[in-house]
Each structure stands twice: as C-alpha cells, then as structure tokens.
Amino acid sequence: DTGVSQNPRHKITKRGQNVTFRCDPISEHNRLYWYRQTLGQGPEFLTYFQNEAQLEKSRLLSDRFSAERPKGSFSTLEIQRTEQGDSAMYLCASSPRGGATGSGEQYFGPGTRLTVT
Amino acid sequence: GNSVTQMEGPVTLSEEAFLTINCTYTATGYPSLFWYVQYPGEGLQLLLKATKADDKGSNKGFEATYRKETTSFHLEKGSVQVSDSAVYFCALSSFSGGYNKLIFGAGTRLAVHP
Numbered sequence: 001d002t003g004v005s006q007n008p009r010h011k012i013t014k015r016g017q018n019v020t021f022r023c024d025p026i027s028e029h030n031r032l033y034w035y036r037q038t039l040g041q042g043p044e045f046l047t048y049f050q051n052e053a054q055l056e057k058s059r060l061l062s063d064r065f066s067a068e069r070p071k072g073s074f075s076t077l078e079i080q081r082t083e084q085g086d087s088a089m090y091l092c093a094s095s096p097r098g099g100a101t102g103s104g105e106q107y108f109g110p111g112t113r114l115t116v117t
Numbered sequence: 118g119n120s121v122t123q124m125e126g127p128v129t130l131s132e133e134a135f136l137t138i139n140c141t142y143t144a145t146g147y148p149s150l151f152w153y154v155q156y157p158g159e160g161l162q163l164l165l166k167a168t169k170a171d172d173k174g175s176n177k178g179f180e181a182t183y184r185k186e187t188t189s190f191h192l193e194k195g196s197v198q199v200s201d202s203a204v205y206f207c208a209l210s211s212f213s214g215g216y217n218k219l220i221f222g223a224g225t226r227l228a229v230h231p
Contacts, residue, residue, distance in 0.1 A: 048216055093219075104219070
C-alpha cells in the first residue's frame with residue numbers, strides 16, 4: 001500500500017473560482033479526515049467520514065465548503081467562490097476501524113497547497 | 118476543551134546536540150499522545166506515540182514519555198542530525214462522538230546546522 005494520496009499537490013486559483021481536491025485513503029481504512037493548515041500553525045480539523053457518512057463538520061467549514069465520500073472510498077473537498085483567506089494546505093488523513101480502545105493515530109497524505117490570488 | 122501547547126521555535130542546534138521540545142496538554146479523560154514530523158513540502162508523518170500514562174514512545178532515536186502528573190509529553194533526542202531539521206507537532210487524540218479526534222499544537226521548527 002502506498003499510503004494516503006492527494007491530488008493535486010498544488011493549486012493556484014483566482015478569487016471567486018471553485019476548486020476541488022481529491023483524497024485517496026489507505027485502502028482498508030474506513031475513517032477519513034480533512035484538516036486545514038495555515039502557515040506557522042498546526043492542522044485544524046475540518047470534517048470526518050466513517051465510510052460514506054459525514055459524521056462531523058467543524059465550524060471552520062463554512063457553507064462554501066463541501067466534502068463527499070461516495071461509496072466510502074476516495075473523498076473530495078470542494079471550495080466554492082474561493083477567497084484569499086482560503087489559502088492554506090489542505091491535508092487528508094485516514095485511520096482504520098478503531099474505537100475507545102484504539103490509539104487514534106491517523107495517517108496523513110502529502111497535502112494540497114491552495115493559493116488564492 | 119482539549120488543547121496542546123508547544124514551545125515556540127525555531128530551535129536551532131548544532132549537529133550532535135541534545136534536543137528537547139516541550140509539549141503540555143489539557144484534556145478530559147485519557148487521551149493518546151503523539152509526535153508528528155513535517156519535512157518541507159510534505160505532509161505529516163507519525164514519529165511516535167504513547168497511549169497511557171508512563172508509556173514511553175520511541176522511534177529513530179527520538180523519545181517521549183507520557184506524564185499524566187505534569188500533563189506533558191516532551192520530545193527528546195540525544196544527538197540530532199542535519200536530516201532531523203523539520204517541524205515537529207505534538208498532538209492528542211481523544212475519543213468523542215464515536216471517533217478519535219486529533220488536536221495539534223502550533224508546531225516547533227527545528228534547524229540543525231553542521
């Protein structure tokens with residue numbers, strides 16, 4: 001298994017345009033997470049999927065953001081009407097089925113760096 | 118709420134020096150604790166973890182001990198190398214709402230010079 005992959009690695013877009021990112025988790029992992037990381041900060045949680053169900057969304061995820069995970073495999077994160085404040089690294093992570101007794105570790109992809117001009 | 122506080126960087130060391138990066142946390146319950154490392158232009162890689170009090174996580178010469186009494190998980194390495202230059206993130210995972218959620222510190226940049 002090659003780990004979590006994300007595409008594209010870099011995206012430059014003009015303000016007001018829509019962008020979509022893709023994440024392919026580790027194949028046997030049923031849990032998938034999206035994070036946003038701004039310069040000089042740690043990753044901040046955006047949303048969580050268990051299989052195809054989106055179970056939690058952060059307040060950081062405004063109504064311009066939407067995420068999907070059809071069939072419980074890959075996931076997409078779309079940002080509509082991008083703003084300069086959306087410029088950040090968007091990270092995807094996955095983890096195997098766990099629970100209260102699991103360690104909770106997550107495996108991260110390389111990220112998609114978004115620049116909104 | 119849960120939170121993680123790390124020492125501010127950058128930390129600048131000479132090769133073979135001793136490294137300590139401080140991390141303290143606030144959490145309800147019994148979180149698992151992690152150190153992740155991020156090399157330039159890359160995503161986060163899990164460096165080490167500890168799941169209960171007094172556990173010591175270790176990997177690639179790095180160590181950290183889960184200290185419940187001081188709510189700390191300080192990262193140490195006895196002799197750093199230039200290749201250790203990266204940003205290090207302390208994180209905690211708490212089980213809530215049916216899944217484990219990671220909360221990160223702001224990160225500490227380490228620069229090692231020959």
